[in-house]
Amino acid sequence: DAGITQSPRHKVTETGTPVTLRCHQTENHRYMYWYRQDPGHGLRLIHYSYGVKDTDKGEVSDGYSVSRSKTEDFLLTLESATSSQTSVYFCAISETLGQGNDEQYFGPGTRLTVT
């Protein structure tokens, strides 16, 4: 299994509070991703990173920010959590892109509930 951990694994928070989720990898992969998983939507990309301090938005980035100060860590922050951000969040990593090497490896997920 790829060395990907996410913390916390479960979190309950109140509307309006800031929340930070952490993804840590030991594979030294260049690319890292944050997805959210919701029933009927599959996985949707929130933000991704293609290197230290290099990040870009995915399809559902509103209300989220990310940071990557080290290769191994990718942080997802909800500045002011809302009930619509209740979801399961997955981190993923990949080593290379293109030429058939687009495989991503996923972490175990973080279940976030915003009350």
Added chain:
Amino acid sequence: GDSVTQMEGPVTLSEEAFLTINCTYTATGYPSLFWYVQYPGEGLQLLLKATKADDKGSNKGFEATYRKETTSFHLEKGSVQVSDSAVYFCALCSGSVDYKLSFGAGTTVTVRA
């Protein structure tokens, strides 16, 4: 933009039954295609992939063939087991410019003994 459509579930089967999950896609260029599986309480794992037309991906008794003419990548298994109960996601990645995986909504499969 890129998109993936897969058959809606849930799907309930008996052990040793034949499983097919349909997946069609819309993409520019020549995407790589994937099936991921998510077992209860876990993250997603790559099940199989195909990177060009007519390629067949296979793993753990599952197979899928990349059909460019029908833009499809249907997943099949000839004889399912209870341990195959999971959510299955079809996904594509359309090349080196767009880094993103586009996922289908997922199909929940339950296999009964």
